[in-house]
Amino acid sequence: MPPAQPATLASSAFLRACRRQPVDRVPVWFMRQAGRSLPEYRALRGEGPILDAVAKPELAAELTLQPVRRYGVDAAILFSDIVVPVASIGFGVDVVAGVGPVVERPFRSAHDLARLRPLEPEVDIPYVLETVRILAREIHVPLIGFAGAPFTVASYLVEGRPSRDYALTKALMRTEPALWRALLDALADMALTSLRAQVAAGASAVQLFDSWAGALSPEDYREHVLPSSSRVLEGMAGLGVPRIHFGVGTGELLGLMAEAGADVVGVDWRVPLDEARRRVGPDRAVQGNLDPTACLAPWEVVAEEARRVLARAGPEPGHVFNLGHGVLPQTNPDILRRLVDLVHEEGGRR
Numbered sequence: 383m384p385p386a387q388p389a390t391l392a393s394s395a396f397l398r399a400c401r402r403q404p405v406d407r408v409p410v411w412f413m414r415q416a417g418r419s420l421p422e423y424r425a426l427r428g429e430g431p432i433l434d435a436v437a438k439p440e441l442a443a444e445l446t447l448q449p450v451r452r453y454g455v456d457a458a459i460l461f462s463d464i465v466v467p468v469a470s471i472g473f474g475v476d477v478v479a480g481v482g483p484v485v486e487r488p489f490r491s492a493h494d495l496a497r498l499r500p501l502e503p504e505v506d507i508p509y510v511l512e513t514v515r516i517l518a519r520e521i522h523v524p525l526i527g528f529a530g531a532p533f534t535v536a537s538y539l540v541e542g543r544p545s546r547d548y549a550l551t552k553a554l555m556r557t558e559p560a561l562w563r564a565l566l567d568a569l570a571d572m573a574l575t576s577l578r579a580q581v582a583a584g585a586s587a588v589q590l591f592d593s594w595a596g597a598l599s600p601e602d603y604r605e606h607v608l609p610s611s612s613r614v615l616e617g618m619a620g621l622g623v624p625r626i627h628f629g630v631g632t633g634e635l636l637g638l639m640a641e642a643g644a645d646v647v648g649v650d651w652r653v654p655l656d657e658a659r660r661r662v663g664p665d666r667a668v669q670g671n672l673d674p675t676a677c678l679a680p681w682e683v684v685a686e687e688a689r690r691v692l693a694r695a696g697p698e699p700g701h702v703f704n705l706g707h708g709v710l711p712q713t714n715p716d717i718l719r720r721l722v723d724l725v726h727e728e729g730g731r732r
């Protein structure tokens with residue numbers, strides 16, 4: 383059972399919107415709201431590897447809180463990374479500054495399955511759970527726990543680093559479907575175990591990041607990826623916390639991502655939210671979807687584009703305002719602060 387929620391969380395606009403309940407104002411948070419766009423982040427974190435920062439609960443909790451204070455967003459997202467579970471069991475994953483996740487010995491054959499033992503959260507990632515516990519005590523907004531979806535994490539393990547075309551990943555998927563399925567199932571179990579532990583420690587919502595699923599056709603997604611993502615999302619049903627399912631370039635996959643078992647489907651900037659709502663169906667909320675690059679424009683332009691997002695989301699309940707992907711490092715924090723105010727002031731009752 384998740385811990386009982388304080389009254390302030392039960393009435394949170396973010397959690398209510400995730401459940402498609404009426405709200406007084408549209409809730410807003412930003413993917414990658416913690417990070418290099420904040421001077422206080424750069425000052426506190428210094429130059430060390432991100433995985434070291436994640437392993438220090440007091441520091442990770444403070445990095446999680448910085449954007450909540452600065453922007454007045456309606457939810458916090460845990461300061462961690464999608465590769466933390468696989469790194470913690472010793473698969474040999476580093477997060478390299480300016481690059482992203484890099485794997486010393488990429489996943490190539492059935493022998494590599496043995497390197498993916500089950501995750502034991504209290505043993506492998508006790509620091510993540512401690513960060514969640516600190517935050518659950520300290521914050522007045524819901525904390526979003528998260529995990530990488532099996533496909534997106536697999537893409538790093540197979541390619542060995544960020545990729546443009548996912549050629550090796552898709553080759554494995556097609557040439558060794560049984561091994562692919564075993565890999566994705568192992569990653570699904572790790573994601574599920576990690577998410578359940580985060581909720582037990584006090585997270586109030588979860589997001590499954592399938593950032594790179596947009597590289598797949600609907601047919602490939604349905605056959606090779608949906609079953610394992612569904613295993614994670616269905617495994618989270620009944621915990622009482624909203625499940626958000628997000629990817630980039632997933633316009634043609636939105637219906638399938640809803641089917642995989644999400645309460646909220648994250649939408650990037652390519653599909654307007656009225657169309658996204660049609661694709662995910664009436665029984666899901668949507669999250670999104672201002673283009674992150676729009677936030678680099680002068681304020682009047684940002685405001686106009688944000689109003690367009692609110693208008694396209696429509697008057698029905700079930701909209702969480704966000705960017706269509708993460709905050710870009712060069713974003714001026716003042717723009718994001720004004721954006722939160724605009725969404726709160728103009729995204730009225732629905």
Ligand code: 1CP
Pocket residue numbers: 413414415416417418431432459460461462463464465477479480481482483528534543544545591593708
């Ligand atoms: O050292 C650093 O500061 C490097 C930048 C950085 C940060 C701040 C990385 C490396 N990870 C993070 C933290 C992080 N990662 C958070 C918590 C902060 C917040 O959101 O406020 C979260 C939720 C993530 C999730 C994550 N990591 C995703 C899914 C979200 C997304 O952006 O699509 C992905 C794909 C990663 C992998 C990753 N980690 C880091 C980078 C630069 C990348 C992407 C690499 C690539 O382009 O493939």
